[in-house]
Amino acid sequence: MNARLRTHGRRTTAAVAAATALGLALAGCSGTSKDDNDDKGSGGSAAAGANATADPNAALKTGLKLAFLPKQINNPYETITGEAGLAAAKEIGSEGKRVGPSDANASSQVSYINTLIQQNQDAIMIAANDANAVCGPLKQAMAKGVKVVAYDSDTAKDCRQLFINQAKSEDVGRSLVQNVAKQVGYKGKIAILSATQNATNQNTWIDYMKQELAKPEYKDMQLVKVAYGDDDDQKSFQETQGLLQANPDLKAIIAPTTVGISAAARYIDGSQYKGKVVVNGLGTPNQMRQFVKNGTVEQFSLWDPKKLGKLAVYSAAALASGQITGAEGEKFTAGDLGEYTIGKDGEIILGPPTVFNKDNVDQYDF
Structure with missing residues (x-):
């Protein structure tokens, strides 16, 4: 998820006595400049909690620039996740975009991260092809105030503020x-x-x-x-x-x-x-x-890849708005997905996966 469609691409929400299952990208125009947001925390999840103070009552900012960086831009699973994320960005008054490589090589995402930094994105949401290969540029991004949310496939823990895990x-x-x-x-x-x-x-x-x-x-x-x-x-x-x-x-x-x-x-x-x-x-x-x-x-x-994309956007927006810093125990609301609590090492669990078979497969369309 992936690990999905071209798939590693591939997957829906839910429970699994047998578990299993789905990644993508977004960005847009910001109503504030990077200089206006110097209060953004930098560093990984631990650093974020140490250097910034969360304001759970802060309003969710509009006009944020949110960028999805999937493992592969043409991966069907990642596409579903990304398109749902783009829709969620629009919901909250921000704009998003999806960028990424056509292959899943370890270092193929590095150049895209560097470009997103130059574009002054407010947040990068990444499904990492390699936990460590992307760390250098992601740390540079955080040092410049860009929020980093890993989803589907994590980076090393000090290279992002949050990790959205599909399921345990x-x-x-x-x-x-x-x-x-x-x-x-x-x-x-x-x-x-x-x-x-x-x-x-x-x-x-x-x-x-x-x-x-x-x-x-x-x-x-x-x-x-x-x-x-x-x-x-x-x-x-x-x-x-x-x-x-x-x-x-x-x-x-x-x-x-x-x-x-x-x-x-x-x-x-x-x-x-x-x-x-x-x-x-x-x-x-x-x-x-x-x-x-x-x-x-x-x-x-x-699990439901659409919900994964939506949760990634809401968590990135909550970070960029100062509602959360990535510290364990902080809470935020992700639209109609409800309230989520940040766990150890900045991990957020989307929810249990669903097992599909002939009795229920026609009930889902993704």
Whole structure:
């Protein structure tokens, strides 16, 4: 999420006994100049809490310049998130834009951050391709008063004020294993089809998957490989093919990325493995609907990427307006999403993911 659509691109809101699922970008015209906002805090979440004082009664500023920087500008999941964010920016009287690279390489976002700094953005919302590669320029941005909100995939903690997490990472990772285990009867070989090797969210979920698999009840299940499709549809398709060629007795593929799960499902759908190999993970209803209805995929998970984009905008605006600084325990209201409380290390949880199957997939359109 991603870890989603071209997807790693890919995902919806909600609960997961099996969890799973979805990233993007915005910006606009500010009614105030950067000099007018010298009271903006700088530094990471800890620094923000130390150097600035929150005023929860402060009015939400209008005319803010808010910029979304997704992992990939053409990632379907990120597009859904970004477009919802643009709409939210308009709601609060600000303007937004989406900018970003066409690939998910570790350093591909750096030049965009530098440009956004030069444009005097009030806030940058970033889904990081690499937790550390973007840190230098993001710290420069914060030093100049630009607020930084990570969403979907985090940066290092001192390189942003807030991180909007789709769901509790532990819940996502463990639930994916729990759901797949039930589907394969707690026996057999499984593989993970991830996005990029450096994706923070993917690696966190995978760590929790491995911890879950270490429990006694999974002793007859074996993780044979973690493959990387780089959030590229064709590479993810080829990696799926490679996993099955190397392990013809494979029982399941877990793809915590919307791009990966749809590519894996497409391969399985046209192969001899249909009905024999379980595909589960994080995806969006629109990308996965056909595979659920034709029996290739029984279930998948995701949160609502539209709500993720909206929450990112409201949190960035609250920072830029001085309502919050990023300190633990601070509260703010995100429109009709309701009130949110900032947790440890500046983390905000959107909410639990939803599990989609043939009974509910037609109820969602994203």
